[in-house]
Amino acid sequence: MIRTLTFSLLSGLLLAAAAPADARGDRDQRHLREAAAQGQVVPLGKLIADVRSRPPYSEMSFLGGPQFDAERMIYKLKFMDGSQVVVVYVDARTGRIVGRNP
Template sequence: MTAMPISADARRNDQGAGREDVQQGKVKTPREIVDMIKPKMRGMQYLTFEYFPSTLVYRLKFLDGERVRFVDVDARTGRIIEVK
């Protein structure tokens, strides 16, 4: 199985879904999540995030030296699910 690139339309839909989920109070804002998680990722530089509306997960990206680390976070609670 090969990975399919995400189209610009799909990304736009995820952003719209994220905005809607925040407005409806289903999830925390990206800023709230980043502010909660950044202090826990000592020595790493925060890069950006993605939102996955189907699972209500934010994936934060950090630079750890030369390696990119992905931190999956429950968008409702801010709990770290997994660090990759």
């Protein structure tokens, strides 16, 4: 009985914790769609192709799954350079690379 109750409480807490992240992701996607419809951002496919055409990224594998930060209007793109993941930050409005890690 206690085991079932503990499991139920933990499940509820996990679901509650996941909800804000899902809501934020939905809000970011909605903001991105609105900005794209108004021509305020570079289309994602063009943006990825542009970055992939530039050295040193042209020599790396694109890992997919881009992330978008609606507040900063920045895409986070992941590439694989040998055995190291390289994260590239790209301004969604201009397509300009604004950062990299590492």
